[in-house]
Amino acid sequence: MLNKTNGLEPGAKGQARPLFGLFPEELKSVLEGFGQKVYRATQISEAVYRQRVTSFDEMTTLPAALREELVTAGYTVGMPEIVQAARSVDGTERYLMRLADGETVETVWMPDGDGGERGDGSEASLEEEESEGLEGNVSEFKTAVKRDLRNVGALEQNGYRRATICISSQVGCAVNCQFCLTAKLGVKRNLTGGEIAGQVAAVLNRHGVKIGKDRINLVFMGMGEPFLNYEEFIRSVQLLVKQIGIPESRMTVSTSGIEPAIRRFAQEPIRPKLALSLNASNDEVREQVMPITRKWKIHQLLDAVNTLPLGKREWVTFEYVLLGGINDQPEHAREVLDLLKGMKAKVNLIVWNPGPGIAYTQPKPEDVAVFQKMLIDGGMPAYIRRPRGRDIYAACGQLKRTVELPEAAPLVGIAPAANPPG
Numbered sequence: 001m002l003n004k005t006n007g008l009e010p011g012a013k014g015q016a017r018p019l020f021g022l023f024p025e026e027l028k029s030v031l032e033g034f035g036q037k038v039y040r041a042t043q044i045s046e047a048v049y050r051q052r053v054t055s056f057d058e059m060t061t062l063p064a065a066l067r068e069e070l071v072t073a074g075y076t077v078g079m080p081e082i083v084q085a086a087r088s089v090d091g092t093e094r095y096l097m098r099l100a101d102g103e104t105v106e107t108v109w110m111p112d113g114d115g116g117e118r119g120d121g122s123e124a125s126l127e128e129e130e131s132e133g134l135e136g137n138v139s140e141f142k143t144a145v146k147r148d149l150r151n152v153g154a155l156e157q158n159g160y161r162r163a164t165i166c167i168s169s170q171v172g173c174a175v176n177c178q179f180c181l182t183a184k185l186g187v188k189r190n191l192t193g194g195e196i197a198g199q200v201a202a203v204l205n206r207h208g209v210k211i212g213k214d215r216i217n218l219v220f221m222g223m224g225e226p227f228l229n230y231e232e233f234i235r236s237v238q239l240l241v242k243q244i245g246i247p248e249s250r251m252t253v254s255t256s257g258i259e260p261a262i263r264r265f266a267q268e269p270i271r272p273k274l275a276l277s278l279n280a281s282n283d284e285v286r287e288q289v290m291p292i293t294r295k296w297k298i299h300q301l302l303d304a305v306n307t308l309p310l311g312k313r314e315w316v317t318f319e320y321v322l323l324g325g326i327n328d329q330p331e332h333a334r335e336v337l338d339l340l341k342g343m344k345a346k347v348n349l350i351v352w353n354p355g356p357g358i359a360y361t362q363p364k365p366e367d368v369a370v371f372q373k374m375l376i377d378g379g380m381p382a383y384i385r386r387p388r389g390r391d392i393y394a395a396c397g398q399l400k401r402t403v404e405l406p407e408a409a410p411l412v413g414i415a416p417a418a419n420p421p422g
């Protein structure tokens with residue numbers, strides 16, 4: 001199949017060579033290999049990242065002969081494909097994404113966010129909303145005057161203020177958190193930066209999202225541990241920021257706590273906000289629920305987190321999955337307060353989402369309320385994250401490849417996009 005390489009190595013064992021995932025300078029060297037002028041690279045970059053095309057046929061700025069040459073050489077556009085979709089009663093959608101080698105991961109779309117704007121890692125829009133709140137009606141009036149209805153994005157046309165996309169970084173996960181369905185898969189492979197960023201592009205296409213008009217938040221909180229796939233995770237961030245146009249201030253990455261990677265992350269010039277999955281108030285409990293704690297203790301993680309140069313309106317989020325009778329009692333809340341004392345932090349409380357084969361119980365609502373109140377009374381902002389898409393196994397810790405879910409999961413096939421891509 002790869003009978004023409006133009007001086008470039010063919011993809012290993014005939015693997016596809018996706019264009020999605022290459023930076024403009026890399027595209028330039030590909031095009032030079034075909035004896036093409038460098039502006040062709042800009043055209044491809046524009047088509048792949050801004051127009052978000054999914055086939056060579058749509059790259060109408062390229063001559064047909066060049067498109068053919070690229071195909072013959074094994075190149076593909078390379079955006080992951082949504083092969084299944086399930087829609088929750090709350091509007092959340094969970095997608096099964098097929099990658100070039102046939103592996104699959106899951107991606108979740110949460111219109112109107114996931115409560116994160118007030119609580120979880122996706123608090124990116126907090127700044128704007130807080131400043132709107134200060135001015136009250138005056139601000140609303142100004143916004144209404146400014147708004148040109150012909151110029152709003154697909155989200156607003158559909159009555160949403162924002163959406164959050166939760167993306168995966170690995171096929172499966174190796175971390176083995178005891179409360180998580182994804183852990184049951186083990187890890188099959190890392191995703192490339194293009195495959196991570198490509199999930200976002202596929203979802204944006206499905207919903208006709210207009211970058212620059214619609215307010216999109218991203219959370220790296222799907223399948224996998226991004227910090228165990230560090231290079232490609234960072235590559236995806238750069239693609240999303242520089243090529244697709246989503247600012248890093250609207251992104252949050254969640255880690256189970258890979259200490260050396262947190263320190264490295266703190267040095268990155270372009271980086272999302274950080275959320276650490278704490279899930280316990282002491283090492284003993286954390287080792288039970290997150291065996292990775294045997295390697296890095298809580299105090300080591302907090303030391304690493306404290307190296308992060310926080311922006312003026314930036315907080316570190318600590319995620320805390322509440323497991324009935326395990327980590328949800330007042331003594332645990334007191335320990336959390338002690339741990340986080342003096343940090344510019346907030347806590348997201350996540351009521352554990354049940355999954356088949358996982359032997360935890362949900363916390364009692366009154367215990368959740370007491371836990372939150374104790375944190376707040378102790379001076380630590382604490383939010384209860386609204387569970388999204390629980391009925392379709394799209395909620396936190398529930399991502400497992402759709403094909404393996406019980407038949408009860410309401411798969412709805414591939415529905416048409418809400419709006420044509422903009």
Ligand code: SF4
Binds near residue numbers: 183
């Ligand atoms: S919670 Fe995250 S890090 Fe832990 S097993 Fe699940 S996907 Fe992996």
